[in-house]
Amino acid sequence: MSQHQMTVRFWGVRGSYPVPGPGTVKYGGNTACVEISTPDHLVILDAGTGIIPLGEEIVANYRKKYPQNSEKLKITILITHTHHDHIQGLPFFHPIHLGFCSLYIYGPQLLGEDLEESLSISMEPRYCPVRLEEMNSEKIINNMSENDVLILKHAEHAPLLHKQINLNGQLKLKPQDLFITAYHSYAHPKDGVLIFRISMNGKSVVYATDTEGYTGGDTRLINFARDADLLIHDAQYLQEEYTDPAHPKQGYGHSTVDMACEVARKANVDRLVLFHHDPTHDDAAMDSIESYAQTLFPKAIAGREGMVITL
Ligand SMILES: [Zn+2]
Numbered sequence: 304m305s306q307h308q309m310t311v312r313f314w315g316v317r318g319s320y321p322v323p324g325p326g327t328v329k330y331g332g333n334t335a336c337v338e339i340s341t342p343d344h345l346v347i348l349d350a351g352t353g354i355i356p357l358g359e360e361i362v363a364n365y366r367k368k369y370p371q372n373s374e375k376l377k378i379t380i381l382i383t384h385t386h387h388d389h390i391q392g393l394p395f396f397h398p399i400h401l402g403f404c405s406l407y408i409y410g411p412q413l414l415g416e417d418l419e420e421s422l423s424i425s426m427e428p429r430y431c432p433v434r435l436e437e438m439n440s441e442k443i444i445n446n447m448s449e450n451d452v453l454i455l456k457h458a459e460h461a462p463l464l465h466k467q468i469n470l471n472g473q474l475k476l477k478p479q480d481l482f483i484t485a486y487h488s489y490a491h492p493k494d495g496v497l498i499f500r501i502s503m504n505g506k507s508v509v510y511a512t513d514t515e516g517y518t519g520g521d522t523r524l525i526n527f528a529r530d531a532d533l534l535i536h537d538a539q540y541l542q543e544e545y546t547d548p549a550h551p552k553q554g555y556g557h558s559t560v561d562m563a564c565e566v567a568r569k570a571n572v573d574r575l576v577l578f579h580h581d582p583t584h585d586d587a588a589m590d591s592i593e594s595y596a597q598t599l600f601p602k603a604i605a606g607r608e609g610m611v612i613t614l
């Protein structure tokens with residue numbers, strides 16, 4: 304990996320619930336999780352079941368490098384919202400149980416509840432054998448809003464959360480620093496999601512899952528994603544599923560393939576990854592969805608587990 308590159312790796316691309324089995328071996332059945340790594344930083348987008356195999360790999364790599372656990376393992380996790388398919392892997396994420404690991408977790412305050420409280424409630428004894436507070440890692444959990452900017456500087460330091468208004472354009476970033484902003488989309492029940500933009504050395508990834516499109520495209524999202532190198536966008540439904548009179552999906556908080564391609568085109572992004580696949584779409588369905596998307600946006604691909612994109 305060159306010194307100033309971001310590597311984006313997909314560990315879970317499925318929406319709603321995991322779908323293991325012979326029909327999903329090509330695209331994968333794990334729920335939302337994307338890893339962004341640089342030589343200095345490790346950032347994880349969402350903690351669906353895809354975070355579980357990622358955690359095993361992180362620990363195996365760490366143990367090869369530091370057999371005596373002599374260095375702190377620092378990981379930043381960005382949570383879009385706390386629906387099950389975005390947090391259900393967290394209790395089984397190996398690093399969360401390790402005393403030499405520091406986890407910096409950021410996400411929205413939804414329905415008036417702090418992120419820390421929402422995550423803690425999801426691991427109460429009636430839902431989970433180990434409480435969040437009992438897990439051995441150091442956990443620093445903060446609300447993030449669209450007025451905040453998160454900056455990851457040198458590997459030794461904790462991420463810094465700033466209010467945008469306080470930055471006054473004074474920020475001096477080095478090529479290896481990560482700069483993360485958020486947009487709060489309300490196009491998802493019941494209190495919306497955060498959409499993240501992660502930038503380093505002039506390259507940007509936008510992660511826009513669990514959001515429903517508007518006629519003509521979500522203008523604020525199009526502006527937020529403007530000129531990104533990579534847009535990862537919810538594309539759960541085909542148009543005919545979205546408008547199916549017997550079971551319409553409008554208002555479910557997810558986009559069609561057409562909506563994702565429209566945002567990609569209007570925002571002038573370089574590449575589009577379709578994400579949050581419907582659990583009923585097997586590999587054959589995903590192949591045809593990908594081909595269809597490429598007729599609308601030629602540099603569209605359907606996200607699949609194990610896929611790596613370097614920026
Ligand atoms: Zn979801």
Ligand SMILES: [Zn+2]
Nearest residue numbers: 384386491513
């Ligand atoms: Zn959701």
